[in-house]
Amino acid sequence: xxxxxxxxxxxxxxxxxxxxxxxxxxxxxxxxxxxxxxxxxxxxxxxxxxxxxxxxxxxxxxxxxxxxxxxxxxxxxxxxxxxxxxxxxxxxxxxxxxxxxxxxxxxxxxxxxxxxxxxxxxxxxxxxxxxxxxxxxxxxxxxxxxxxxxxxxxxxxxxxxxxxxxxxxxxxxxxxxxxxxxxxxxxxxxxxxxxxxxxxxxxxxxxxxxxxxxxxxxxxxxxxxxxxxxxxxxxxxxxxxxxxxxxxxxxxxxxxxxxxxxxxxxxxxxxxxxxxxxxxxxxxxxxxxxxxxxxxxxxxxxxxxxxxxxxxxxxxxxxxxxxxxxxxxxxxxxxxxxxxxxxxxxxxxxxxxxxxxxxxxxxxxxxxxxxxxxxxxxxxxx
Numbered sequence: 133x134x135x136x137x138x139x140x141x142x143x144x145x146x147x148x149x150x151x152x153x154x155x156x157x158x159x160x161x162x163x164x165x166x167x168x169x170x171x172x173x174x175x176x177x178x179x180x181x182x183x184x185x186x187x188x189x190x191x192x193x194x195x196x197x198x199x200x201x202x203x204x205x206x207x208x209x210x211x212x213x214x215x216x217x218x219x220x221x222x223x224x225x226x227x228x229x230x231x232x233x234x235x236x237x238x239x240x241x242x243x244x245x246x247x248x249x250x251x252x253x254x255x256x257x258x259x260x261x262x263x264x265x266x267x268x269x270x271x272x273x274x275x276x277x278x279x280x281x282x283x284x285x286x287x288x289x290x291x292x293x294x295x296x297x298x299x300x301x302x303x304x305x306x307x308x309x310x311x312x313x314x315x316x317x318x319x320x321x322x323x324x325x326x327x328x329x330x331x332x333x334x335x336x337x338x339x340x341x342x343x344x345x346x347x348x349x350x351x352x353x354x355x356x357x358x359x360x361x362x363x364x365x366x367x368x369x370x371x372x373x374x375x376x377x378x379x380x381x382x383x384x385x386x387x388x389x390x391x392x393x394x395x396x397x398x399x400x401x402x403x404x405x406x407x408x409x410x411x412x413x414x415x416x417x418x419x420x421x422x423x424x425x426x427x428x429x430x431x432x433x434x435x436x437x438x439x440x441x442x443x444x445x446x447x448x449x450x451x452x453x454x455x456x457x458x459x460x461x462x463x464x465x466x467x468x469x470x471x472x473x474x475x476x477x478x479x480x481x482x483x484x485x486x487x488x489x490x491x492x493x494x495x496x497x498x499x500x501x502x503x504x505x506x507x508x509x510x511x512x513x514x
């Protein structure tokens with residue numbers, strides 16, 4: 133039974149998926165996707181690029197289906213039939229319109245230790261070139277904990293997950309085995325990633341494509357929790373904040389990592405976690421290509437996270453994903469609630485302050501989008 137037959141047979145079109153979806157409200161989308169995937173009808177591209185791939189639909193579906201499981205193969209089919217657009221190549225390391233190449237031309241990129249180490253830290257393209265405070269915080273914590281680490285950063289090590297999600301599997305095929313070989317070459321026993329997409333690539337996609345890995349793969353929140361439990365990191369500064377933890381979709385619903393970041397926050401003196409469970413968590417609006425295709429709508433979704441945090445009386449939002457961080461910062465420019473990366477917040481509790489240049493970062497990102505993507509308009513202008 134193929135995907136369309138399975139979905140058709142189990143789906144009752146009850147509409148539960150649409151009740152939680154930030155982007156779609158018409159159940160007839162399912163029939164259009166069925167027809168397109170089984171080759172009996174065409175589909176308008178806009179139906180495919182509106183999806184955040186957040187997984188809320190699958191979580192709400194009584195049959196564990198949802199819309200996302202149809203969107204991803206439909207995107208790949210559309211690309212195979214129509215070719216790559218600049219939206220599918222914007223994070224392809226070999227493409228001329230790669231946004232990270234453009235940012236590198238405009239900004240200074242930090243250099244990290246790249247000698248052998250038992251722990252390899254993989255900050256990902258977003259951490260290396262955009263959300264630079266995130267890897268700086270992780271590295272500061274690894275130093276403080278006395279970890280024997282090395283860093284695998286730069287476009288040559290792109291994991292390829294974001295391109296694959298947009299319908300372009302080329303980078304993940306070209307870079308996957310190379311990345312695995314490089315981790316092994318460094319002598320790593322553990323690989324840690326900041327980006328949920330990189331985590332999914334190493335933890336789930338690479339083993340299916342290239343065979344089982346001989347090193348452990350952890351997301352930063354999981355590794356930081358371990359360092360706290362082992363007493364290698366001891367928060368020494370009281371941070372008196374009521375905080376809201378924003379669950380990144382591709383880390384939580386996609387990979388099942390919910391509790392570790394919350395446990396880290398519970399170990400920081402003075403910090404009160406308002407949402408101790410992921411109940412009611414929602415998307416920041418960044419993923420699935422929505423941020424570049426529908427900028428203003430994307431930030432409107434992010435603004436809802438500030439309303440949710442405000443209702444719980446929070447002064448701070450903590451997240452654990454570069455895309456979430458970028459969207460929340462941009463949507464919250466006029467908000468009183470502050471936004472921190474998890475590692476950055478923990479580094480503050482451990483007595484290390486990481487420099488922030490939020491406005492510069494947002495200006496660079498939007499400039500790169502304008503230069504690399506046809507028809508891109510900044511939020512508020514689209």
